[in-house]
Each structure stands twice: as C-alpha cells, then as structure tokens.
Amino acid sequence: MKIRHILLLNPPGRKLYTRDYFCSKVTKAGYVEHPLDLLILSGIFSSAGFRVSVLDAQAGRQAPEPAFNHIVSLRPDAVVFLSGLVSRQEDYAFLERLKKAMPRVLFAGMGDLFLKKMVFENTAWMDAVFYDFTSGECADFLSGRRGQFSTISFRDGNDIIYRVPVQDRGEFSIPVPRHDLFLNKGYTFPFARKLPFATVLTDYGCPFSCPFCVYPTLGFRLRRLQNVTEELRYIRSLGIRELFVKDQSFGADRGRSMRLCEEMRNIGGFSWTCFLRADVAREDLLRGMKAAGCHTVLFGFESGCDRILRSYKPGVNKRMIVDALRKCRRSGIKSVGIFIFGFPEDDIGTCRETADFAVRCGCDYVSFNVFVPKAGTPLRNKLMPDDSSGEKEEVLDQSGIASVWSGSPVSAEELNRLRVRAIRRFYFRPSYLFGMAAASLFSLCRLRMCLRSAFFILQDVLAKRR
Template sequence: METVLLLNPPGKKRYIRDYFCSKVSKSGYLYPPTDLLLQSGLLARDFRVSALDAVAEGLSPEAAIERVAASRPDHLLTLAGAVSLGEDAEFLARLRRAVPSIRSAVGIGDLFLENPAAALERFAGLDAVAVDFTADGPGRFFAGRDDHGLATRGGGPGAAPARGEFSIPVPRHDLFASPRYRYPFVRRRPFAVVLTNFGCPYRCSFCVMPGLGFKSRAVENVLEELDLLKARGCRDLYFNDQTFGADRPRTRALLEAMIRRKYGFGFVCFTRVDLMNREFLLLLRRAGCHTVMFGAESADDALLESYSKNITAGGVMAARAACRELGLRTVATFILGLPGETEESALATIAFAKRLDPDFASFNLAVPRMGTPLRREALDRGYADPENREMDQSGSRASLATESLAAERAEALRNRASREFYLRPGKILGRLLDVRTTVDALNLTRDGLGVMADAARGLWRERKGSGR
C-alpha cells in the first residue's frame, strides 16, 4: 500500500495554517489543522497515512526534511499559507529535491484561492492544490485518476462551490494528539477539533468563505465521530465550523442527539449574532457549550452593511445580553481599518467593545485576502499592493492604507483597542474570577502574558513611529 504524509511545514514563527486561515498565533496557541485532520480519514481508505506537524514540534526546516526523508512517503498533502508564502515555497521545493520518494504533492491554503494555477508557479514543490478538504480529490490525484477535481499546474478545473450534504470516514484523531496543541477557549483536556459543515452561506465581503459554497455534514456521521472521541477520553471540543448553526435543522438535531447521548463534552463554537436567539443559545448550553464566538466587527452599522455583514450593533448587544443571562462565555471579534473606516468610527468601535464587554475580544486589522471582494476593492482603489501576497490574517500589522486612515494610524488604533479593553481593572478581575479549571488557569497565564507583550510591542512601534 502506498503512503501519504500529512504535513504542516515548519516556520520561523508559530504559524496557524488552517481552513484557509493563515496567521501568526497571537498567544502561542495551536490546534490540529482541520484540513489535514479531515483528509486523514478519507486517505486512510486507500493509503497508509502518517502526519507531521513541524510547527507543533518546533522543527527547523532541516530537521523537518530529515524526518520526512526517514518516512519515505510516496505522496505529500501539505498546508501552505499567505502568512508564510516565501518560507513555504522555499521549503517545499527543498523537500522535493531532498526526498525523491515523493512522487506527487498536493497543497491546501488561502494563497491558492484567487488564481490557483498562477499561484502554483511559485511552488516548485507542488503539483496540484485542493480547496474542498472534505472531498476525496487528493486521494484520487495520488491514485493517478483524472476525475480528481483539483487545480493543477496545467490549469485543471478546480473544485466547484460546495453544496448539499456530505459524510466522511471518521478522521484519524490519533495522528493529531500532540500535547503541544492548545486552544485558548477550551476548558478541559484532551480536546479535539470537529467540523459539522464546510464553507459558509453568508456573504461577508472581507471573508474568503463565500467563495467556497456551503454544505452540511450528515448528523449521524458527526455522531459517529463523537462516539469515537468519547471512547478516546476527549473532554472538550472546538467545533471549527465557520458558522455553527447555519443549517439550523441539522444543528438542532445534532445538539439534541448530544443531549440524549449524554456525552458530557464541553465545547466552543463560532456563530453569528443573528442566529443567537435565546432558544438556540439554551440548546447550545444544554448540549455542553460553554463559549460562543461571534463577529461583532464594528459599531458602525453603515460600514457593516457596506461589507454585507448584515447585522447591527444593536443586534450584537442583544446577543451578548442573552449569552450573559444563560451563563455562556463570549468571544467577540472586531475589524478595524476597512475602506470607509475613519478615526472617529474606529474610536467608536473601541468604545462599543468596552460597553459590549464580552469575556474575550480579538481586535484585527482589515486584510485584503485572496479571492475576496475586499481585495478587489482594495486593488481597484489603490489601497493595497497587488504584488504583496504575503499577509497575516490575524491583522496585527496593517495591509491597507485608505484615504481616511493611514496604515500606521490603523495599527495604533488596533493596539489601543487591545490595551483599553484588556487592561481595565474590572476586566482583569473578571478574568481571574472566571477560572474554573487547570486549563483555564494555564490559558489565563499564557494569554495574559501575550496581551502584555502585544501591548508593549504596540507602544514601542507607536513611539518609534512618532520619533519619541
């Protein structure tokens, strides 16, 4: 039987390359890459599968190549990211030269979403790229079949937008059991990443997900995986759906089944505030949810509408209040620096975040990601450099400079937002009182140090920029 290696390449920083999101980990967290995890079960039907997460293991490029050479795989399925584009291209080219046993290699990553055939020209170490990692395209490609549906160096058709329902073999969670994995919002270990849908049916124009289409996973297929995780002793879950609950009937059926089966999992999920009515939140809590993440983005309703977010600041406030009433922790994400943002609207968003007072907040700068309407707008208006394809989705550094907000000022506002939100005495006390488990305490320590370091870096950059 031929072999396939699932690879998360090494990096100079702690990169997260996962589900078309690539960024530098803000507080050092890292979790099993969803793309490789879901492919592990699909590929295991026809191949012997192994995995190497060189980021989790802290391997240098040389050590990673040595490890791959020792396993002599026939095929390679690897991640690559816009955040580490240059490093990834160089490493994969070196790897193919150093390990001649690798007959074919397929990549998955956000940098391939805009023009995959053109992007492949920068990657001598890859033969094709996959988009739908819930489908068996990579396995078909490795088997030499023509009906793989991948984009190739010669052009290839690529995948059509996803739709309908899907089922997959249970992923090989045993291949991704590193003790170095952690996620800042899980409360117990061990934890696992689970996917119940692929893509997103919403149209937010700053996000890559609308271009993927949307499909839901069969409920019984998800439950089969949860049965295995329960038997393995898993205690917490991270549902890595882009919008958990987007298919409300299936999500309801899943949550009700989790309640009936008494799994006892705690879990984290990301959803939308316009889905977060009290009935849905109560069902989430009964099924074990302890933390709900959602995109608040901005206090400016006009800005939210212009980027097709289709929510309002009032709706965000109502969703937060419902979570507080039911005892659910909240994580709100915000975007600063979108075209149309002004200093005044950014300051209003910072003030709004403090009034909203979620348990956690993530302040990010707008990033013109591959294949998004935001990128097209930014290029058309001269706000972004078309040659700059290396970008960090965490938005720690500005990728856009608009007529109303300079890049340096957007960065300063983002740093101010994080400082003002987290360094309030009441917020610090609230975080201390929220500690329930050993994992909570460890996360608080790591994340608190991360916030302090981030604040210090931001102040240093601001003072350096002002000449002080």
C-alpha cells in the same frame, strides 16, 4: 510510482503559523490549533487504504533541519502540505529542497495562496493543488485516477490540468478523521477548558455574504448528522471531552443545529466552543447549545458602527449585537467579540466608535484586529484588481495584528495605536482583571491559559509595529 504512504505536513517556520482552511496568519498568544485540512484528509486517506503519517512542525515547534531529516527518514510516496501567504517564501524554500531530496515523491499543496491559479503555474516543483479538503477526489487522485476534477489542479507532463469548480450546496459525509494521529502534539486553544481538545467541522463554507471573508466563496454544505455523530462517538472513545466546533456559522440552519445539540447531549460529557452570528443567536438555540455543553461562542461583530456593519456584516446591527450578548449571559454562555479597525470606509471617528462599543456592549472577551484584504475575497478583488492573488506581496499576514493594506483612510500607525488603546481599555479594567482571576482559581487549565494570554496581551501592547 504507486502511492501507498502519504505524509500530511504542516511545515516549520520562523514564527508560529496557522495555515488551514484558506486563512494563513501568525498565531496569536502562541496558541496552535489543529490543521483542519490535514485532520479531515487523515480520515479520507486512511479509509481509502493509504498508510498515513502526520508531521505538524508548528505544533511540535520543530526547526527546519530536524523536520527535513524526519521527513526524509519517513520515505513517503506523497506529501500533502499546507502553505500560506503568511509564510510563502520560507515554505517554498523548505518544500523545494524536500522535492530535490525526494524527486519521485508527489507534492500536493493546500492553502490560501493557491486560490489563484497563477501561483501553481509558477511553482514547477509542485505536482498538484487540492482546493477542497472534504472531497474524496483527493484520494482518487493519489490512487492514480486522472482526468478532470472539480477540486484538484495537477501537472500532467508539461501541461497543467485545471479544476472545473462546482458550487455544491447539498449535504456531504466524510470518513471519520484520525484524531488519534493528532493527540499529544502540543495543540492549544485559548477557550479550551480541558486539554487535549479536538476540532470538529460539521459544515463547509458559509451561507452569508460578508465581502471581506473567503468562506462564502466556497459555497455552503452541511455534513449529515449521522456522520457527525459517528465522529463525536469516536472522539469520546479517545477520552477527549473538549471540542472546538470550527463551523464558520454554527446555527445557520437552526433546526439542524438544534438536532445536533440533542445528539451531543445524548452522547454526553462534551465541553465546547463555536462561532456564531448575532442574527442567529436565538434564545432557544443558545439554551440547546448550553445543554449540549457549549460554554463559549465567538462572534464576528466586526464594527461598532451601523454604517460600517451595513456594508460588511449584512443583516447585523448594534442592537442585534447587544441583544445576542444579553441572551448569551442569560443562557450561561461566555462570549468573544471580534472587532476590526480600518475597513475601507472607516475613519478615526468610526474606529473610536467601534472601540467604545466593544468596551460597553458586554462581551466577556474581545479580539481587536486591523483590516486585511484577505486572499480570494470579493473585497480584495475590488480593492486590488491587478493582484488579487497576492503575488506582489512578500508576506500577507491575515491575523489582523498589524496593517498590511496601504489604502486605508487611517494610517497603519494610527490603526495600531487605536488597537492597542482598545486592548488596554478592555482588558486592563480592575473589575475585569479581578473577575478573570477569580474565575481561573477553580481550574488549573484555565489559570494556565489566562496567564499565557495575559503574557501575550502585554507583549502585544508593548510591541512596536513598523
């Protein structure tokens, strides 16, 4: 059957899930971000001449039955969907039922659970797996081309043709994503100062080597600046001013990042958030980011113990973290520190050291998490060599809300107590609460976001973890 109409699907679920960019988890504080994989593919498929529809049942809070009926009524020729270890069982039940109702429709999946080929082998109703949502091979495949691909595995009769991976570290371009298809779908982001917002990707993968993270395993490629600028102008034409730049390490190529900030400043009017590492947070870069509209950066600090940092955040230490936060304050940029309790070498002492450091170091916001052996990472392969794909687990929630790994020297109950205490210590300080309340008075959007975050923080603190 010739494919003309493609449905991009983020399936419904019992909880709110994030499944994109090879990391699936329960969303925190009820926020729903854009499904990056589907967003990027919307441009690739549209530019190849396909009719593209989008159903994000997560953003729309659609229950399975209405979502099922909606999909069947759309009569797509292909369904490209997200799934993840966090929701595998319910995703499979929903998608397999869809396949039975539309047996001639091609189903292609993306997500962290497909990083090991045995998952595809054991899923007979699925026709293909896409491993790189920035690749034009996805459109080639749906156009009818067959053979060997570097980013796709697929069924050919009773056989499976596996991808031949290529680690590409050059530049790339993509057709401008169809941001218009993702407007007014209920997307929210805790640090967005205006709504609606758009998500932008200006690189793919990560050049660093943190062993607990999947992104270094993807290689590292930079988007051509002219290609990024074209997308930014399109976003501006839609009336969108707020951006989440989802590069995993903005500033990794400092010269390019400075040029990108200059392009953003020339377009004008943007307000944005990004991820940054402490060891690339130079003052000139931060000044350039601020001038281009950056108001918040998210730092994956991970630990407040230098011994743990040497193993899991190579090239970063506590002194660098404090220095980076000082530079952010001087530049007028808010900071978010992300910390993890329960790394394999952590003990009660190092976890408490991390909590103490997080409260003292000067972050404007923090996110406390417990260690999760994430799918596709070198550390997971080392800790769980017999099952690095996650096949033995019913659910693997990578949000870091609760412990899912039984090998930690610190018990799951104690990790949760440490996490909750740290949240209380940081967010329930009277001076902090007063400052946040005062800052929110001047922005209705910020006030709504703060009230929502406060509700979910209280819910998180009061919840009982099993």
